Amino acid sequence: MSLPQKVPNLRVVDREARLLGDRQQNPLRFNTTKRSRKGGLQAFGELCQRRWRLLSGTVLLSFLVMGGYVLWQPEMYEAYFRLLMEPVKEPQPAPTLTPRDGIAGTLPSPPPTTTPQVDLGSQILVLESDKVLAPIAQKLQQQYPHLTTRVLAEHLEIRPVVSSATEQLPTQTKVLEVAYRDRQPEIVTAVLKAVAEAFVDYSQRDRQEQLNRTLEQLDKDIQQHLKELEQLQQQLQGSQPQGTSLQPSEQLRFLTEQYRQIHSLRQAARLKAVEAYGRFQGLQEQLKMTPAEALAAANLSTSPAYQQQLARIQELDQEIAKNLAIFHEGTPVLQALEEQRRVLVEQLQAIASQVIGEQYQVDNPTGLGFQGTVSQTLITNYITAWIEYENQRRYDAELAAPQAAVAQQLQQLSSQLPAIDRLENQIRMANLSLEMLNQARQAVQLQLAQNNFAWQVLTDLENPAVQPTFPRLLLLVLGAIASLVLGVVAIYLADAAANTFVSPAQVEEALGLPLLGKIPKATPQTNLRLERVVKGNSGLWQVTQVLPAVGEWVKLQEAFHHVFANLQAVGLGHSLAVISALPTDGRTTVALNLALAAAGTGRRVLLIDGDLRRPQIHRYLGLTNEQGLADWLIHRRHWYSVAQARRGLAILTAGELRQQPMRLLSQDTIKQFMAHLKNYFDLVVVDTPPLTNFADAKLWSGLVDQTLVVVNLKAPQQPVRLALADYSLGSGSALGVVVNLA
Incomplete structure (x- = not known):
């Protein structure tokens, strides 16, 4: 609670x-009001005043302990040297690449060939390993027996050096800083000299072995990638359509263009057929003829025998018309002319039957020959429209089969394209990996051929700057501050844990x-x-x-x-x-x-x-x-x-x-x-009685004008x-x- x-x-x-009210009646009366809550600084001062014994005792005791430890412990010294791991080279322009053919032409341009960066993390782990430090410890133990491999590993620190003037990452630097700490300055100098000599020997001896192992591994990787690339190319050849030398993408473009051309031709033929059919219907309504009758009329108009017989009938009709003006119907003269006309018409029908034949089925072939000049022109246009309509319809039907065949080929090729694309991508990635491996192999071979660089020590080890890691005065000041903080914490904890006022x-x-x-x-x-x-x-x-x-x-x-x-x-x-x-x-x-x-x-x-x-x-x-x-x-x-x-x-x-x-x-x-x-x-x-035991004091408070509270400070x-x-x-x-x- x-x-x-x-x-x-x-x-x-x-x-x-x-x-x-009292102040208004008597302004000279002493004014005592409730004290306002103190600020943090004033409350802290009162707390220190109340708990000054605990504060001073805690500060003094902790400072004596810390100061005694600092003064009792021997001072620690440190020095370092810097090591250049690779020669500094001028940047070179990227070589100009020639275009490539085939699948290689689809690959991205390879990066310029550069010397691979040193893996600093792995390099530092190797330098701190027992393999490198054990010979150094054996050499130093002749003069300093306590310097074991474990002691060297604990006091030796290797870290990359990054220039503050550039935005260089720690993994991109070529300089390492090797520091060593010990309580004796002469041991620091001796260890740094031995470590620098051993690291330089390591760079000349072990670097050659490391490059040879790297070259062997690269050769194995290249052979493995060549086998995988050969298998992928065989799978690609087996999945491509037979009977064509085109690539799947080129063949897809060719078939698509061919399908588009056939479709365009069919569309043009259909449009022309629709146009011709419209003219055909218009002329048919004017002539009231079927296409067979129109063709028959056209043939009759071009037959000389039919036209001559038709001319005789027309002359006889004129003669009959003249006699009708003179004689009555039924007279012998008119009957003779009618009989003559009947004979001519029968002969005309025989000629028409011979000209038309059985090709065109017409009901009145004789009447088709009686056409004027306008009718003959309309018949010619009518036949031309009908012939054009039939030709375009037949042409569209002929193109349907090639179009269906091309569509079927496109469908088959589209179903095969995802597998072909996957194979091509795999081949592309395999070629890229192979090219990168070849570049790495060339870089390693170049390092093997030019392996005349040993690590260089950039610091003068004859007079290294051996300095204390932490000056004792600084440690004493920090100890005093820590003691004061401990004292403040102690009085706050004591005040919080206090049960009494x-x-x-x-x-x-x-x-x-x-x-x-x-x-x-x-x-x-x-x-x-x-x-x-x-x-x-x-x-x-x-x-x-x-x-x-x-x-x-x-x-x-x-x-x-x-x-x-x-x-x-x-x-x-x-x-x-x-x-x-x-x-x-x-x-x-x-x-x-x-x-x-x-x-x-x-x-x-x-x-x-x-x-x-x-x-x-x-x-x-x-x-x-x-x-x-x-x-x-x-x-x-x-x-x-x-x-x-x-x-x-x-x-x-x-x-x-x-x-x-x-x-x-x-x-x-x-x-x-x-x-x-x-x-x-x-x-x-x-x-009055105490509040914690009885309720009498509550009753007394209602019987008096005022109350005064008494509190024992130790309560x-x-x-x-x-x-x-x-x-x-x-x-x-x-x-x-x-x-x-x-």
Whole structure:
């Protein structure tokens, strides 16, 4: 369960409103308001002030440990040299490539032949391996026996050197930096010289073997790629169509163009056929003839015998027409002419039958010959349109078969193209890989032929710059900073783990109430003289004499004078209840001494022991508790005893408990009693039970004008916060908090 940072039930708003009214009435009154939450720097300063012993002890102890370790350990020295692994070459222009034929022509242009870069990662691993370092260690052990291969590997560091002036990657550099660390500078120099000599020998001896192994592996890879390329080419030849020397892509383009040409010819023939058929239908509607009749009419118009016989019939018709104008029908002359015409018509039909024959089936071949010049022209156009239509239709039908054959070839070739494309791509990639392997082989052969370069040491190893890795002064400064950080962490952890309050400011911030005073630790002293106010045993006592305080008690009395002054400054009312969360907070001590401080100013003050369950004031002062507040709340006759109290401090003990305290404090009698006391006293101070045990303090808060919270600085935080968070001050307002330092 998380604890609240502030007590929400305390009526701070009412108190502030009262303070605002008091300031308006008396602007000279001391103004004490709730302290605002401190900033981070101020809070850190207070934390350091509270925990200065832990802070200083942690810082001092950690600095002594770190500083002692730095001073006890011998200083570590380091030096390095740089190694050039390849000669620096001028950039060369790329060679001009000639066009390639066949499948090789489809390959991308190969990159220019360059010397392969050194694999720095692998090279560094080889140089740090036992194979290279073991001979160096054996050589150095003659003078320095402790330098084993493991020691060299631990203290030796090899790293690439990258120029800051260029955007060069670490894998692109040709320079290595070899560093070594040891506690003796002369050992650093000796190891670097031996390592540099061994690395140069390694570059001359092992580089030749490495290039030979690389060349053998490249030869194996080239042979393997040649076999794979031969198999792919055989598969490609088997998948290509037979009877053609064209490539599949070229053949596809050829067949596609051929299909497009045939399709264009058929489209043109169909358009011409449609046009001719349109003319044919138009002329057919004019002539009212079938194509056979039109052909027959055309043949008859070109036959001389038919035309001569037709001319005789026309002349005879003219003669008959003349005689009809002279003779009546049926006369012998007209009958003879009609008979002659019939004979001529029969002869004409015989000639027409001979000219037309059985090729054209017509109903009236004789009538077809009687055509004028216009009709003959129309017949000629009619026959021409019909012949053109038939020719174009026949041409379209003839082209259908070749087009279907080309379409079938295209379909077969399209189904084979994906497999052919895959094979061609594989061949292309195989050729590219083979070409790259050949380039690599040429580069290795070139290195074998020109293997006259040994690694070069770029640093003067006769006088290497041996320097400490970390100066001791820098390490001491870092140790001091780390010690300070550890001290700050320690006080923060200690403050977070603390169960009790550590300062009055923390109490003020946790409760959200103004701090009205701090009560110092002091040894109790009995410096009061008391007597009964009235004869008998009514429980009301009068302080007749206050003996002078000595020693620590003087500071204690002065602290309560400050508390009372602050209470007046914030607007002290007629009655005040002193409350606390725990029994050991010093609540009774604060109530008694605060009442004495108020009486010292000349006021009439009454101190009531409101703890009816466990009264403490009579024990503290050595008084009897036979009668007191409990009897006064039952028998009102005692109330008039207060009139006999003199100026100063009067004390009303709790008395023996005869009824439940909750019942006594809940009746109207207690309210009437508190109102009665206002007529005789300037201030009434009530000592209440602790909040964690009983609910009496909640009832007292509704019977007084104001309350004062007392907190022991050594009290645990959680019970105090929980008790005050659950506490309701009723009609009274909390003026502030007093911190008991005892």
